[in-house]
Amino acid sequence: MGKRSVSAGQRRTQSRRRGGARRGPVRRLVLPALILASLALGGGAALAHFHGTETGATAAPPAPGPMAGEADPTTAAPATTPPEPKAKPTPTTPPATTAPKKPTVPKSGPGTFTTARAAGAVTGDRGVLRRYRVQVEDGIDLSARQAADEIQRILAHPRSWAAHGRGRFQLVSENADFVIRIATPDTADALCLRQGLDTHGELNCETTDGVVVNLRRWMLGSPTFAGGAAEYRHLIINHEVGHEIGIRTHMACPGPGKLAPAMMQQIKGLNGCRSNAYPYDEDGNYITGPTVS
Template structure:
């Protein structure tokens, strides 16, 4: 190379004096100087390494403080902003694209057949309310058979007439009545509920003024993990939606392992409670915490 770095150049050794003692002193002084220079270089390298280690340690500590688990620092991670919790209304569980055959037709004719004859009075005393029973045409269900189940719910000593201040009686056909209990396919029940702004996604039942609307698929199959036979769910859904018609609002599960109130939205899950079909237990009205 035409030029060389200064650190690469070699110094020519200086000539020693002819006097041995003087030469020895010069060599000894040069050796001590080299040792001293070597120690200085070692100290410098050690200092640089120590500084680098300290910087790295500080950086690591900062990383642990700001990106570690919340449990390590007692505070949420600063590298991820915690989301503000939001409240959302309950929504029906996700359903398969095609309902199972046992759930019945997904859509019917949109017209209804009514139970033909009048029924007995349920309840010993109180205001008499009359109701009609209707089943959608094309649902593969019979109005008279559905009417029998409704009468069973209303006539049970655990039903809404248990308090002695209400009587219920089925009217014949499309005769005059205070309300109607409908059994409708998912598509029709959704359309009926939507007229009052209730969106059931074809999954749940509902009540709008004067109409108790039972979803056919839930009637035939209940819900997953209900823990009791479908017949028990049928009694529950009639009593729940009729409870709304009688002026009762939603109630919550009173605690894990406790009995679910009939006005709890059991179709959305039991929330740790045990399924229950009836508003009265042991002769007394059974309730849970009111849902706002």
């Protein structure tokens, strides 16, 4: 009984324990080997990246990603410029019609005159021949020659005096029987006052040597006259020349709605008549009315 007897089962148990103790170091060697093998097969890139970031190796850095708020240029859709809006057609608006600007009429002038250097043919075929000259006050924007041409046309109008045998007229520059002067309001007043006529800076008059036309009336017409200034000039000349041929008195309105006589002072009111610039109507009838002093 000096030695203990060991059964077979005990020997197997001891053997496993010793075998397990021997296998421990082997397991510790196998695991690193497996790791190295896997790295060699497919993990080289990961190992290189690991070494590059940790050891300072000069591996190429990864491409920088887009910053916050920026589109990734490799994936962003190409920028498109929105089409410019089509210009809307500009509506064509007709220009606004404005009344023609009234000419400026100076109140006074130097009192000296320029005579129109012009001569014309005789107007009319019956009656006394009366030669006239035209003068325009200096310093105003009116040509004496142009004024003379216009007066010549007025006296030759088919509804004026000469066309109906009430005299003949001829434009001359000297040796005239009477003169037609166009003057500023102050000068016209002074010339008319010599005949005892108060024209108030507004009216025309007839003097011993001829006719005085107020520049304001010549340029602007009359507020009581339905036509324009150009037509009113016919009334000025026909009225004042009417005095020259011997019609000394004025006339009144012959009745409501009728044409006012040329010898009526229409600027002072029409009294129911229609304004009219001519001594005769379109049928050649003399337009007359009651005589007034």
